[in-house]
Amino acid sequence: MFMLEKAVVGSRKYWLWILALAVVIGLGKLAYLHQLRTGLGVTGLSRDVSWGLYIAQFTFLVGVAASAVMVVLPYYLHDFKVFAKITILGEFLAISAVTMCMLFVFVDMGQPTRVLNVLLHPTPNSIMFWDFVSLGGYLLLNAVIALVTLSSERQGVAPPAWIKPVILLSIPWAISIHTVTAFLYSGLPGRSLWLTAILAPRFLAAAFSAGPALLILLCLAIRKLTRFDPGKEPIQKLALIVTYAMLINVFFVAMEFFTAFYSQLPEHLEHFHYLLAGLEGSATLVPWMWVSMILALISLPLLIVPKARRNEKVLAATCGVVFVSLWIDKGLILIVGGFVPSPLGAVTAYTPTLPEVAITLAIWAVGALMITVFYKIALSVREGLAAA
């Protein structure tokens, strides 16, 4: 039923890749066992900066997961046939990304064996409760959609009628998962960097740039590694989505800068000072902030100018630049930056430790493994159909 047999047949390169991922995952697992035994003190987190790399990855990846809606909406809602062949790729990306999100939250918990308390003692006033619900629901939705559509494609029949409303449900649900994640931050009265109404729109704009950018890179990789060619047009349409989303994202960030710097409110300014120039001699995030901003500005002309966008080699580099810039911005900058200075004005530096990085890489490897297996299945099915 899950067509897993398609994933255990592969070339030498395929198995070397799987092996490499397995090694990274294994090392991360050892690091996590160490963290379980000793406590989250093995990370670089502190009393002042109580969320770091793990939650940063979670925040970024919820955006990537939500971005599947950028291919699903045009195809299923507006019959945009160009995306016909790549919606499955978007859905599989969503499943892998959501799984990574849940893993990142899990490894960040102090008492992970008690995680079910969130369901045993549901608390509707807590946004974290709704985050659990929305992420779990999104995973389920996309798993069902991907399974049903791929099975139908394999059997050469149209998917059953009941899947259409499920797919349509996934569209607002995708928007909601990232809005809820933004609400985790934007409703806290004591954290001025996050206490802004534009946080959720900003999250969505960044998601719809980074997600499709990653999807473009994956499509280009598939074209190189397999016999499946997604085609030039879907990639170009995705690139157009990245362009507009990135423009809106940069605009939103500029809005944040204006409000902070023109109002001169200390609570807002302090965070920007820390990020742009450092505070009290602590400047850990400054290089990251500038790199992220410069990369974002570099990406804009490369995206806007049609000649650059249509050149797939340049486009690949641009997508990489967009992805890295937003990964830094939404991850490190936003999450860690929100904690410095602390409510008592303390400036505490945060640097992830080796176990923290090992666990993070391992979870990324889990996501990469899932994408590899899913795409292998989907593309083998398509190759089988093409051969027949």
Next chain:
Amino acid sequence: MRDRGIILAGLAVFLGLITFPAWYNLARGATSKGPELKLPATEKQCVAPTLYMRRSHMELLVNWREQVVREGNRTYRTPDGRIYPVSLTGACLVRCHIVKADFCDRCHSYAAVKGPYCWDCHVDPKLVRRNAP
């Protein structure tokens, strides 16, 4: 049946191995008597009937926990009217089962109960010199 001897010999060895636990313990004189509990010297009645406590003391303790922590109710009244403060370390281990190793741990180690993580936080009063209140 040329191999009858070998087959029978093999069967005998197998039977011997598989019944090893039984005859080894018989030879050693080990019994399944179970753990030996040191009962409290003075108090003869527990907060609840012995049969219930043997089966469900975990349930009672969890109910006590919820009662104290979430409701702030620190008094427990047994059906026959005795009143106890709701506290494992402040009642059970002080009035009756003074030495945890003589009572609680006996059954727990016999049954290989690794579990009660209560002791990760709650302090066995015997281990600490009690400061004057």
Next chain:
Amino acid sequence: MKITRTGFFRLTGLATLAQAGRKLRAAAAPKRWAMVVDAQKCLRDRGCTKCLQACHRAHNVPQFRERNHQIAWIWKEPFERAFPSQRSAYTAETFKDKPVLVLCNHCDNPPCVRVCPTRATWKRADGLVMMDWHRCIGCRYCVAACPYGSRSFNWVDPRPRIAELNADFPTRTQGVVEKCTFCEERLARGQAPACVEACPDKALVFGNLADPASEVRKLLRGRYSIRRKPELGTQPQVFYIV
């Protein structure tokens, strides 16, 4: 004195009823626990840490040298850090850079309670913001939500860092968040919080805001008081007389 059987029962019956009535009235009367910190009195002995020691000893709060893993239920902050909206180059000498006691404010509108996904922290009817260390999953959302930095997380096993275990109170494990609980266990015994009792200058006053005759109400009626970050709408229940 001679008393008939009837008379005896009448007497004891009435006495019991009166006692029950008093108890019922006390129980039914709402309680709003609050604390008043007389910053002027507290500043008389700058080096005094009796309240911090009493609290941390009574509650098995571990002592960490590493600043990153520090756990504190009550501690001192410089005036400008405790009251950042009052920052100025011309702050009165009494307060400029002087240490002020800070602790959980047991807010009436607590953001930490709003965000907890399991109700491991909740607001009790008598005003205490409580902690349930059995239910806490260690997500640290409450730590992010608290605008005062009052909460601490157990990054590692705290037991090795506790100098003298107090058997009357549990420790916590690694992986849960902790904070001042207004000595809920002492309140249940009718005692004042440990810090209040330990203060040699009686700078800490604890009482029931719902009782107009309580000492806290009298103090607040007569003296000017401020609270930390009142503009956030959290309604802190720790008042500072400056």
